[in-house]
Amino acid sequence: MDFQVVVLAGGTSKKLVPLVSKEVPKALLPVANRPVLSYVLEQLELSNIKDLIVVVEGADAALCVGGWISAAYVDRLHVEVATVPEDVGTAGALRAIAHHLTAKDVLVVSGDLVSDVPPGAVTAAHRRHDAVVTAMICSVPVSGLSEAGSSGAKDKTKKPGRYNIIGMDPTKQFLLHIATGAELEKDTRIRKSILRAVGQMDIRADLMDAHMYAFNRSVLQEVLDQKDKFQSLKQDVLPYLVRSQLKSEILINGAPQGQQAKENGNDKVSYRILANASTPSFHELYALGPNGSAPVRRTHKCCVYIASNSKYCVRLNSIQAFMDINRDVIGEANHLSGYNFSAQNNIIHPSAELGSKTTVGPHCMLGEGSQMGDKCSVKRSVIGRHCRIGSNVKVVNSVVMNHVTIGDGCSIQGSVICSNAQLQERVALKDCQVGLGYVVSAGCEYKGESLARKEK
Amino acid sequence: MGAQKKRAAAAAAAARVSEDPDDLARQPLQAILLADSFTTKFRPITLERPKVLLPLVNVPMINYTLAWLEAAGVAEVFVFCCAHSKQVIDYLENSEWFSQPNFTVKTIESHNIISAGDALRLIYEQNVALVDIACLLKLVSLSRLKLATCYTLTICFLVVLSFKIHGDFVLISGDTVSNMSLTQALQEHKERKKKDNNAVMTMIIKKSKPSPITRQSRLGTDELFMAIDPNTKQLLYYEDKADHSKGTICLDKMLLAENPSISLHNDKQDCYIDICSPEVLSLFTDNFDYQHLRRHFVKGLLLDDIMGYKIFTHEIHSSYAARIDNYRSYDIVSKDIIQRWTYPYVPDVKFCGNRATKLERRGICFTAFNSEIEQSRSAQVGSFTVIGYGTKIGSNSKISDSVIGEGCTIGSNVLIEGSYIWDNVIIEDGCELRHVIVCDGVIMKAGAVLKPGVVLSFKVVIGERFVVPAYSKVSLLQQPTVHDSDEELEYADNSSGTVEFSSIQGTADQSNGEMTSESSEAHKPKLGTGGVGYIWSICEGGQEEEWRHSVAPIPEDKLTELSEAMDDDQELVTQDRTALSTSGELISDSNASEGDDNEDSKDDSVYFEKEVEATFLRAVEENVKVDHVILEVNSLRLSYNMTSADCAGAVFYSMMKLAIKTPHSSAIGLLTLYPSPFSMVASNAYPIYLSGELQQNTANIITTWQKLLKSYLLEIDEEIEIILKFEEMCLESAKEFSPLFARILHILYDKDILQEDAILRWADEKEGADESDKVFVRQSEKFIQWLREASEEED
Structure with a gap:
């Protein structure tokens, strides 16, 4: 397979503070006690992709990620870890490693994608139409708690957030329009020219870009070279390619014209065979001259692969998403976790110790070597390794990472407790995040706060 | 008047029906057929004959519509006649339509109607009036006040108001050809209506992709953009008459917030067949400015979110529906009829008002012949051609893809291609006709040539060997001198057209000979020797657009x-x-694409600024009170959705502009008026006395209008905005101010327009800016320093 795979593992995302820190970059955040990056790597491994480049922002983070990968995947994958400066954006990251890219197509995956969609399906869709870019699209995740929460949360669950406005052709193969970010707040403008070419466009507000792209390598590099202002694949490169698909500026001034034309010719044949379609796509029709003569216009194709609704596909790009993913991976989407669930629908590591009258409900996970005192109750939560939890502790809808100490009588609801944090007696937390190594003193009550050590 | 009595009885019956709610389900289906398109696209032909009576494959158009309505299960049709109403009514009265079982056709006549909206309003008013009279009748009978006069009056009314809409109805215009079944669409409409009382209309659409090159459909209508909810089929957006200059379609953000999934279509064609609920009539009355069914009514409903009326669509797939909107659709629909897409409404099947013709199969193509044709052996009649009764065709003539009416005489060596020749036309030897329409009674002298796209109206005579240029329209009537370029005027002109015509027609018969001789004298050279008629100059859209709607292929x-x-x-x-x-x-x-939107908002703010400036200047000229100016600016602010900072900026901008524009008086040395120890000596080349004057002007204007400005300076942010605006002006649009920056800043401070906080914060903000950005901070350095010291002292 002439595909190179680039995993953009990011660095320490500001959105995820205080969960991330220099020691724990985003890629290593635990989802069901496994770094989130492992989900992507294992999906790729399943598709038999073993050579990949993992791009990490920032040297410290790269060191952490590199260390973990070499330890965890020493015999299984051939991974090259590349470091790029922080805040270069996804496009900048690719620009920085451009010299590593040699294959015909490049698959770019975000390292924070937790999904069971086979990457092979995306690459196949890409190849089938000989597209310049193929983006994976998935349904917008239903955020928030499914159970009763505060009234505000309830409203949120009713109305899923909007991430993108996506326009596709009726066959749902081609991407015709994409709006992201601030554009969502404005009226949607659809170009008539593309609508004329395609006839019908389905516009969906309930889908989002999952940040897994297959790019034609030469096109990608050309765009990155020419548009040196482009920072983000999602917000700059993809919309640019979508926008210019009927008036392609690429391919013309990139590789030598003759070679390009020849390549195109070959592609046309292979395309026809692969697509097994007697009807040309609207791109080709549009490209034709007035009387069906030789193509007069340059077009390129932007394709989509829509993950089916039964597949799980969420990006870990916010604290809420972190909570949701942890809940789903040990709950509804537990096939992703790779663990075997017990009859009670939970996972308690054999080495974990439970005190008397302590209950661990379904959809829970208790990591290796963790100890719990008496009369504790754990519901829909993940507890990491080597945690020490006192007696009479309630943990509901929360994520507790490794080496956390929780004193007696604590109540934790909808919160994230990072590694090495310490909760003294009778702490009550609701919808809080406790940063790495933070100590919550006895008897404190917090609601909806983010607690972390001050950065020195 | 027996017919009228009958109508009265029917009306009374209808009134009774409407009072019985249980009967609603079994109500017979009604239709309103507009026998006027309220446009001028078929001129000059429509000056003499109403569009619905124009023959389409030798059958008047209205017959197709009526035949379809009858087949589709409509029990009662109200034919609304405006232009040439007498002709339409006469035709219908002599036709079989009035004597059909289970199918009643009633005509409504009105002359002062200029649009479809008016027609529906009239129907509604009469509907309501009828109910009123019914009530009145009841009241009369109850009170037993048998006033004879009252009765006669009421009956008189009833005679006029002989129709009533009492349920869902089909709204259609008399130039529609269709063979679709209404059952499903009607069912859907009724079910939707039951669930949601606001679902007032179902529009029939059909797939037809317009050409991306000409941007018009095969029927010659403008391309249509629609947004439809793929699940409910609700219509969310409708744009015909596309504005080509706008390259994008703008979907309201609320639309997408409410509907996560929308289909945007450019590949659908509006069939102009609507199933409406009775509310539609009242909607037209409520919104008296609705004229056009699509442009006003549909768009109005889509935009109006207060009442929440909804329009739905029903797509037909295998059946046929098309409206003849222009010459091109006339051509296309005729071909469709000949090629039997409209079965059973095809030439060889007898439906009301036509005589079935014999079909001959030639190869794979059809040619419809009538038995009484005199055809020379050497004449070649090609495929897809229909020839009417009693037509004679001379030797060596070639006819293909054409329709020829009844009683025509075609000489020898005539070439007819893709043309429509109506009844009793005489074409002499050697004529050539390609893609033209030739109306009744036209005489073409030998050797005349019609170039593609020509339309010859009734009884025109084309002289020998005369070549009629492409796309010209020839009529015995002179072109109306009032030319309407404006959309709105189209309706008005139309009505005047009919009036004008009726007067001509009244005299036409008597003065026919006179007229022809007169016109032939005056216009002999125009149509060759012996030619009669006027070639209309092409107006409205100009020649460039003529090809779009013509019968000739592009x-x-x-x-x-x-x-x-x-x-x-x-x-x-x-x-x-x-x-x-x-x-x-x-x-x-x-x-990147956000740039586009930015551009838009930028545009907006530019417009806003201009509007404010204009308002302000007018206020200065007319001495408007400050309070009123504030009101006006406020309303502008609301309409442009601007913040008060924007207002402050815009008002300030206009004030400064005014200061520049104000003629400089000769006063020199006004510098002393605002002796500002903090200002630097103007390093600019701008003459110092002029600056002084400018400063004086500015000071005056600020003094006069400070109240206006202050009303927008609610917070410190707005004040900073003013400083920034001023800075921007000094750099760009009004460089005259740049040497005066510090002084005017001081004036503004003195007048309490700017607080020292604002100035200091502005200075702080600029601290980190580029060197080039700090010019004005530098300039006002002393002043700022003074402010700082003063505030420290206070502390």
Whole structure:
């Protein structure tokens, strides 16, 4: 397979503070006690992709990620870890490693994608139409708690957030329009020219870009070279390619014209065979001259692969998403976790110790070597390794990472407790995040706060 | 008047029916047929004959519509006649339509109606009036006040108001050809209506992709953009009469918030067949400005979110529906009829008002013949041709893809291609006709040639060997002198057209000979020797647009030209985009296409600024009170959705502009008026006395209008906005101020327009800016320093 795979593992995302820190970059955040990056790597491994480049922002983070990968995947994958400066954006990251890219197509995956969609399906869709870019699209995740929460949360669950406005052709193969970010707040403008070419466009507000792209390598590099202002694949490169698909500026001034034309010719044949379609796509029709003569216009194709609704596909790009993913991976989407669930629908590591009258409900996970005192109750939560939890502790809808100490009588609801944090007696937390190594003193009550050590 | 009595009885019956709610389900289906298109596209033909009576494959159009309505299960049709109403009514009265079982046709006549909206309003008013009279009748009978006069009056009314809409009805115009079944669409409409009382209309649509090059459908209508909810089929957006200059379709953000999934269509054609609920009539009355069914009514409903009325669509797939809107659709629909897409309404099947013709199969093509044709052996009649009764065709004539009416005489060596020749036309030897329409009674002298797209109206005579140029329209009537370029005027003109015509027609018969002789004298050279008629000059849209709606196929070179134009178009758009994108990126890493939207809001603010400036200048000229100016600016602010900071900026901008424009008086040395120890000596080359004057002007204006300005300075942010605005002006639009920056700042401070906090914060903000950005901070350094010291002292 002439595909190179680039995993953009990011660095320490500001959105995820205080969960991330220099020691724990985003890629290593635990989802069901496994770094989130492992989900992507294992999906790729399943598709038999073993050579990949993992791009990490920032040297410290790269060191952490590199260390973990070499330890965890020493015999299984051939991974090259590349470091790029922080805040270069996804496009900048690719620009920085451009010299590593040699294959015909490049698959770019975000390292924070937790999904069971086979990457092979995306690459196949890409190849089938000989597209310049193929983006994976998935349904917008239903955020928030499914159970009763505060009234505000309830409203949120009713109305899923909007991430993108996506326009596709009726066959749902081609991407015709994409709006992201601030554009969502404005009226949607659809170009008539593309609508004329395609006839019908389905516009969906309930889908989002999952940040897994297959790019034609030469096109990608050309765009990155020419548009040196482009920072983000999602917000700059993809919309640019979508926008210019009927008036392609690429391919013309990139590789030598003759070679390009020849390549195109070959592609046309292979395309026809692969697509097994007697009807040309609207791109080709549009490209034709007035009387069906030789193509007069340059077009390129932007394709989509829509993950089916039964597949799980969420990006870990916010604290809420972190909570949701942890809940789903040990709950509804537990096939992703790779663990075997017990009859009670939970996972308690054999080495974990439970005190008397302590209950661990379904959809829970208790990591290796963790100890719990008496009369504790754990519901829909993940507890990491080597945690020490006192007696009479309630943990509901929360994520507790490794080496956390929780004193007696604590109540934790909808919160994230990072590694090495310490909760003294009778702490009550609701919808809080406790940063790495933070100590919550006895008897404190917090609601909806983010607690972390001050950065020195 | 027996008929009228009958009508009265029917009305009374209808009134009774409507009072019985249980009967609603079994109500017979009604239809309103507009026997007027309220446009001028078929002129000059429609000056003499109403459009619905024009023959389509030798059958008047209205017969297709009525036959379809009858087959579709409509029990009662109200034919609304405006232009040439007498002709329409006469035709219908002599036709079989009035004697059909289970199918009643009633005519409504009105002359002062100029649009479909007016027609529906009239129907509604009479509907309501009828109910009123019914009540009145009841009241009368109850009170037993048998006033004879009262009765006669009521009956008189009833005679006029002999129709009533009592349920869902089909709204259609008399130029529609269809063979679709209404059952399903009607069912859907009724079910929707039951669930949601606001679902007032179901529009029939059909797939038909317009050509991307000409941007019009095969029927010659403008391309249509629609947004439809794919699940409920609700219509969310409708844009015909596309504005080509706008390259985008703008969907309201609320639309997408409410519907996560929308289908945007450019590949659908509006069939102009609507199933309406009775509310539609009242809607037209409520909104008296609705004229056009689509442009006003549909768009009005879509935009109006207060009442929440909804329009739905029903797509037909295998059946046929098309409206004849222009000459091109006349051509296309005729061909469709000949090629039997409209079965059973085809030439060889007898439906009301036509005589079935014999079909001959030639190869794979059809040619419809009538038995009484005199055809010379050497004449060649090609495929897809219909020839009417009693037509004679001379030797060696070639006819293909054409329709020829009854009683025509065609000489020898005549070439007819893709043309429509109506009844009793005489074509002499050697004529050539390609893609033309020739109306009744036309005489073409030998050797005359009609170029593609020509329309010859009734009884025109074309002289020997005369070549009629392409796309020209020839009529015995002179072109109306009132030319309407405006959309609105189209209706008005139409009505005047009919009035004008009726007067002509009244005298036409008597003065026919006179008229012809007169016109032939005056216009002999125009149509060759012996020619009679006027060639209309092409107006409205000009010749360039003529090919769009003509019977002739679009010429090759036009297509190439257009497709090239399309390329340029596209290029412009992309260039635009890329140019903008770079600017968009500079601001942040926001995406490129946002630049487009930024541009828009920028436009808005520019307009806003201009409006405010105009308001302000007018206020100064007319001495308007400050309070009123505030009101006006406030309303502008609301309509442009601006913040008070924007207002403050705009007002300030206009004040400063005024200061520059104010003629400089001769007073010199006014510098002393505002002795500002903090100002630096103006390093600019601008003459110092002028600056002084300018400063004086500014001071005066600020003093006069400070109240206006202050009303927008609610918070410190707005004050900073003013300083920034001023800075911007000094750099760009009003460089005259740049040496005066510090002084005017001081004036503003003195007048309490700017607080020291604002100035200091502005200075702080600028601290980190580029050197070039700090010019004015530098200039006012002393002043700022003084302010700082003063505030410290206070502390």
